[in-house]
Amino acid sequence: MAKRTWMKGLIGLAGVGALVAGGLYLYGSSSGNTPPATVDFAALDTQATQQLYQRGEQVFRAGDCAACHSSPQSGNELAGAVSIVTPMGTLHGTNISPSKQHGIGNWTADDLYRAVAAGVAPGRKVLYPAMPYVSYHQITRADVDALWFWLMKQPAVEVANKPNAMNFPFNIRPAVAMWNVVNRPDPKEAEPGTDEIARGKYLVNVLGHCAECHSPRTGITFAIDRSRDLGGNVIEGAYAPPLTPEAMSQRGWTKEHLVQFFRTGLSPQGSMTFRMFPVLEHSTSRMPEEDVRAMTAYLTQNQQMPGPKVEPAPAQAQLNVNGERLYLGLCAGCHGVQGDGQPHSAVPMRTNTTAMFSTPINLIRVIREGVPEHDLPNGGRVQTMPG
Structure with a gap:
């Protein structure tokens, strides 16, 4: 019995090792293609700056970013720390303010696109799919550019990120790249369309990521x-x-x-x-x-x-008398x-x-x-x- 248990443990370790090795191999190739930026940020005039800022806030709202990235303590919408409880452990929304130490102040617009659409942060860090990149994979580059511009204009919040508490083996982050191979569609810009239903489809399925819940x-x-x-x-x-x-x-x-x-x-x-x-x-x-x-x-x-x-009222004989009394x-x-x-x-x-x-x-x-x-x-x- 002890030998059999030892063998199972060895097989389990080998499986975890294979996941880690495979994940590390895929680390560098899991971000997909990055479409070019749609705007020259250095050449914006006053009107274009205002329009891009307004569009960025609209993307932030439609993308429901604050629901996971706001602070339960301070209420700041970019400070992070919202707990996301999953069967594999607990994750915490991160700081997405322009803080260079704790947030995304060192990110480029390309970095934000890869994180949002492919789930890969700078340094080839594979994000957990609680970040809904499986839905965001069809986000347009123009929407990401506007979102990045708006985020970078917000005040930096100097609050450290709360560490995740994922259970083993789900705390082995490189293995998430293996999950992506099976479950994450490659980033591909959607065509939001101009009619009402097409626009709604983009808002519900992509930005709103309603299917995630x-x-x-x-x-x-x-x-x-x-x-x-x-x-x-x-x-x-x-x-x-x-x-x-x-x-x-x-x-x-x-x-x-x-x-x-x-x-x-x-x-x-x-x-x-x-x-x-x-x-x-x-x-x-x-x-x-x-x-x-x-x-x-x-x-x-x-x-x-x-x-x-x-609903029509049930017959008196069908009523739960105790339930009626409590109500x-x-x-x-x-x-x-x-x-x-x-x-x-x-x-x-x-x-x-x-x-x-x-x-x-x-x-x-x-x-x-x-x-x-x-x-x-x-x-x-x-x-x-x-x-």
Whole structure:
């Protein structure tokens, strides 16, 4: 038995060694082709500088960079330290301010393109795919150039990066290059197009990288299962629901309610919670309305949507008497006996999609953990819901 265990350990070490060796071999060739810059940064006049700066901030918002790279302590959107919990360990968003010691102040626009589109940072450092380069691989070079220009104009934040806590063997970073060979598409600029749905597709699939949370993962490599794109997934203990037009229709969404949800965080279908709240705070609420409408046009494919669903009340014999008693005693004071809610105060429950999901984990978490009082973008506010 001891000999067999020793042999298994030896085989395991050999496997890890092979991964490391293969990863080191691929280190230098994993960044793909880098298209030339689209702008001469040294020759910009005042008007061009302003336009490029504004576009860079739009890319920053649409790319949802701050949701992972903001500081939970200071709120600075570039300081890093957001924890990203994965089955392989915990990662932390990095400092992406122009700090030369802790951030990306020494990076060129080419460096940023390779990191964003290929997952390779300067020094041939392979990034973990929590950086959504699998989705960003189609980002346009023009968008990266604008983003780099905007980032370099922000104040440097002198805050050191928080070390990752990945489990063995996933803490062997060169081996990520092997993962990239199997799962990362080569960088290839998309054509965003000019019509609304094409623009929405680019915003949802590339910049917004919605599939990273809302698509199932494969069981072997934990890569996005592209055969079930936007088909829903459980991530960090929460359910990211399907975003296909059929699923959205079944849950009673309309295009106008989606626009309202992205802009304000509230709609008849519920409110933004968990990881979606930072997306609202830093991204969708600050995007141009035409971009938000393009996203909803793509997600719904401009189909006619039925609107909020109200399930018929079950027969008295089918009611869970204990559940009804708890709801009336604990919830009805704010959400109403019939679950109609209160405007600008308590979301309705009769049309709330969280109560319609095939899994109750989000509803259970909200009930157990509660919702803290907080402001919403564009003038809204959520009152405290006790856990």
